[in-house]
Amino acid sequence: MNKVHRSQLAGMNEHFRRYSLDFFLDSMVKLGIENIELWAASPHLYIEDVTYAEVGRIRKEIERRQLQLICVTPEQCIYPVNIAAKEPNVRERSIHYFLKSIEVTSELGANMLQMVPGKGYFDEPVEKAWKRSRESLETIAKKAESLDITVVLEALELKVSNLITNVSELKRMLNEVGSSHLQAVIDICPMAAAGETFADCFRELGKDLRHIHFVDSSHLAPGDGTLPLSQYLEEIGRHNYNGYLTLEIVRSRYISDPVKPLENALLCLGVSV
Numbered sequence: 001m002n003k004v005h006r007s008q009l010a011g012m013n014e015h016f017r018r019y020s021l022d023f024f025l026d027s028m029v030k031l032g033i034e035n036i037e038l039w040a041a042s043p044h045l046y047i048e049d050v051t052y053a054e055v056g057r058i059r060k061e062i063e064r065r066q067l068q069l070i071c072v073t074p075e076q077c078i079y080p081v082n083i084a085a086k087e088p089n090v091r092e093r094s095i096h097y098f099l100k101s102i103e104v105t106s107e108l109g110a111n112m113l114q115m116v117p118g119k120g121y122f123d124e125p126v127e128k129a130w131k132r133s134r135e136s137l138e139t140i141a142k143k144a145e146s147l148d149i150t151v152v153l154e155a156l157e158l159k160v161s162n163l164i165t166n167v168s169e170l171k172r173m174l175n176e177v178g179s180s181h182l183q184a185v186i187d188i189c190p191m192a193a194a195g196e197t198f199a200d201c202f203r204e205l206g207k208d209l210r211h212i213h214f215v216d217s218s219h220l221a222p223g224d225g226t227l228p229l230s231q232y233l234e235e236i237g238r239h240n241y242n243g244y245l246t247l248e249i250v251r252s253r254y255i256s257d258p259v260k261p262l263e264n265a266l267l268c269l270g271v272s273v
Helices: 021-031 052-064 088-108 126-146 167-177 188-193 198-208 229-238 259-268
Strands: 009-012 035-040 068-074 112-115 150-154 182-187 209-213 245-247
Touching: 009 021, 009 068, 021 035, 021 052, 021 259, 035 088, 052 088, 068 088, 088 112, 088 126, 112 126, 112 209, 126 150, 126 167, 126 182, 150 167, 150 209, 167 182, 167 198, 182 188, 182 198, 188 209, 198 209, 198 229
Parallel strands: 009 035, 009 245, 035 068, 068 112, 112 150, 150 182, 182 209, 209 245
Antiparallel strands: none
């Protein structure tokens, strides 16, 4: 396994959801992980309910520990949030959810927000849902530009969304929206499901590949799955990628002891604990 520099890694709190946000932050300090990506969801920070006073308190707790918040990722796969929804009220509420998410991201002192394209019904032409998603992203990108936030868009597996499931579709959406404040994040699991590699992603996206979620198969911790992580790291290094690698571990098997899989992941990646 190729080694990863500690400064390039970011921890994420999704599999810490049965622990307090303070516990997650303290765990990052103990593990020597300097960067964090914040999964914005209950119970840690739910976008629709959070007040700006609470956002300010969270920012102080992050800064007090000298951690760097590199990205905010509002929950949008489990919650009823869908920017491509056919139902106008669902779509409108979803757009407002992300407009507030951009404001929260700015108030937290971060400059990147992660999104997915939403999803359409399987019994309607996919282009109709694609159009709704694109129009929503255009609105969201304008808000992001006003606060100098970069939105990074992620492809998903077909079981989650029928809109963007590979890198060529991801590039198409970026081109159609045409905003410098909308770029791409590559998650290893959808990439592998599409039969793609990082070589494909860098070739298609170039400098639009802004962020990476680095996990093993089925969002297991690196080293616990079956994906060719060493090959991926070689491809990433070959393209002089200088962004972050977020350890987006989400499986329920880690819920009771969320620190141990991170310790193992750091060892797998050649980072001493």
